[in-house]
Amino acid sequence: MTGALEVVRPGPFTTVQDPGRFGYLRYGVPPSGPMDPFALEAGNLLVANPRDAAALEVALGACILRFREEAEVALTGADLEASLEGEPAPRWESFAVHPGQSLAFTRARRGVWAYLAVAGGILVDPVLGSRATYTRARLGGLGGRTLARGDVVPTGTPAAPPSKARARLEGPHPVYARDAEVRVILGPDLDRFTEEAVAVLLSEPYRVDPRSDRMGYRLDGPSLRLRRGADIRTDAVTRGTVQVSSDGRPIVLLADRPATGGYARIATVIAADVWKVAQLPTGGRLSFLSVGIEEAQAEAGRAEARLEALEASLRRGS
Amino acid sequence: MTEVRLYPHPSLRPLGDAAIRIGLGEGIDPSVHRRVRAACLALDRARLPGVLECVPTYEAVTVFYRPTVVGYADLERAIESALAGLREGEVPAGRRFTLPVRYGGPWGPDLESLASSHGMSPEEAIETHRTGLYRVYMIGFAPGFPYLGGLPERLWTPRLDTPRTSVPAGSVGIGGEQTGVYPLETPGGWRIIGRTPVPLYDPDRTPPALLAAGDFVRFLPVGTEEYRDVEDRVRRRAYAVECAPHEET
Structure with missing residues (x-):
């Protein structure tokens, strides 16, 4: 550990995140990780870190960090009106x-x-192979919690001395709008829902409810009718899974999703689009479009290719 | 009771574009559970390219994978061939853990009301609960949380109408026809009848959960002094939970 960051004002939900903790779902430990994986990994590449290094995830604003030492940094993801001095x-x-x-x-x-x-990178001790914070189980990050005033966040030694030349992600950059249309793969519990419910999900807009957090976003909108109860025998869920509880309200599970859930799953947002849900503010409008698995996976391939191209271009430039 | 079914062939369905759910049967039942464990073991052994992890649940195994490494159609074929000729006999025996529990009092605030709702004394309820041998069907909901089957029917009790905002770690509860132990302090709606000082989840341990799908659990009533003694030994890392192989007959 060399440099360090001091938390002057923590903001509502600032945590340490890396791409996530994989391999422990069967023990009930979910991956957690960033709400916007592309932004985290692109940020790492811009400062010549490995893609899976840990960074700080800052929500909404009201956060002030003071640097104790010289550092090279990059800001990605949401526009939180950041300013340096x-x-x-x-x-x-x-x-x-x-x-x-x-x-x-x-x-x-x-x-x-x-x-x-x-x-x-942020050099907190890894827990179960990852530095990602999972506050519900007080796991990873800095003491398993959100950052607090007065915290000193350890940072590592850069791989290379700070370069004079700025590294940049060429546009177009991701657009963080108040409206998003995201693609989903329907199922696997379609037999639980009426045909009308599926049609409603795919045609009516939903709004992000204030009772939303890193675990998932509750959605306001027309209720989705179930053929029989909402309870399924507890089964796996994943990032992007749209669960429907007995009141017919959908919830999109996000970074801090549990390993398993007990509500019927009408669809799952494709991996390449989950960040669009995560970056919607409260009241933001969300609509769903059904796609096939081939299209979804081609899109995941394009997101991966963009990161690989960024990595290759930065390597050439250095 | 629900009807129990074993599928003649695994039923594969996408769970988004980075996971495949492999349905193996229907019902919360030892026969479906054995099939799930056998499939999970076969997939672990197959080490299929692009696969991150396999998660066993009541009726399915879900395979999480990197779609940038392996596509759905190729992985589907690889899974089907890994599961061809599945043999349940190869699944290793589970372990039988004995968890000491301080029933009632502040450790189990719902014991008395639960017992009286079934026309039992608290002692009878404890005796009924401790005689059960509970199968760990799966771990989920929270790190290390076991879904236990085998609760004697006399103790089936609906969940609380209003969940508690905080249930202490180690709390032993009853929710419907299930019993379980809360590994972490979390909100919870099960009726709490006791507490174990044995940690079910420890992130500094590999694996982080004490129990795994296929294990068995017994509860052993203890007094306050023994509870405190175990708690103290756990703190000093000088406690080994009682654990023996458990062959099913």
Whole structure:
């Protein structure tokens, strides 16, 4: 550990996240990880970290961090009106910060979750192979919790000395809108729902309810009728799974989803689109479009290719 | 009771574009459970490219994979061939754990009301609960949380109308026809009849959960002094939970 970051103002839900903790679902330990995986991994690449390094995930704003040492950083994900010593801080490119400087996230202008990647990564101790924070089980991150005022977050030694040249993700950058249309794969519990319920899900818009968090977003909108009860025998769920409880209300499970659930699953948002749900603010409008597995996986391939291209271009540039 | 069915062939369905659910039967039943364990073992052994992990539940195994490494159609074929000629006899015997429990009092605030709702004394309810041999069907909901089957019917009790906002770690509860132990302090709606000092979840241990699908659990009533003694030994890492192989007959 070399440099360190001091938390002056923690913000409502700032945590340490890496891509997630895999391999322990059968013990009931979910992966957690970032709400917007592309933004986290792109941020890491921009500061020459491995893609799976840990970064800070900042929600909504009201967060101030002070750097104790020289560092190279990158901001990705939501536009939280970040500023460095009062000057607007760039997004999707690396920049240098000096000892004593403060980075402030003000308010959510577009999107909800922003990432601060620091060259060398956030070096909290890994738990079960990952630094991702899962607050419900007080696991990973800094003491398994959200950051608090006065915390000192350890950062690692950068792989290379800070470069004068800025690394940048060429556009178009992800658009964080108040409306999103996301693609889903229907099922696996379609037999639980009326045909009308599936038609409603795929035609009516839903709004993100305020009772939403890293585990999942509750949606307001027309209720989805079940043929028989909403309870299924407890079964696996995943990121993006749309569960429907007995009141007919859908919930989209997100980063802190549990390993298993007991509600009927009408659909799952495709991996390449889950971030669009996560970045919707409260009141944001969401609509669903059914696609086939081939289209979904081709889209996942394109997101992966973009990160690989960024990695290759930065390697050439250094 | 629900009808129990074993499927002649595994039923594969996508759960999104990065997981496949493999349905093996219907019902919460030892025969379906054995099929699930056999399939999970066969898939673990097959080490299919692109597969991250396999998760056993009551009626299915769900395979999580990287769609950028292996596509759905190819993985579907690989799974079908890995599961061809599935042999349940190869599944290793589970372990039988004995968990000490301090029943009643502040450790089990719902014991008296639960007992009286069944026309029993608290002692009878304890005796009925301790005589059960409980099968771990799966782990889920929270880290290390076991879904236990085998609760004697005389103790089946609906969940609380209003869940508690906080249930202490180690609490032993009854919810419907299930009994279980809360590994972490969480909100919970089950009726709490006692508490075990044995941790069911410890992130510093590999694996992090004490129990696994296929294990068995017995509960052993203990007094306050023994409860405190075990609690103290757990803290000093000087406690080994009683555990023996359990061959099913």
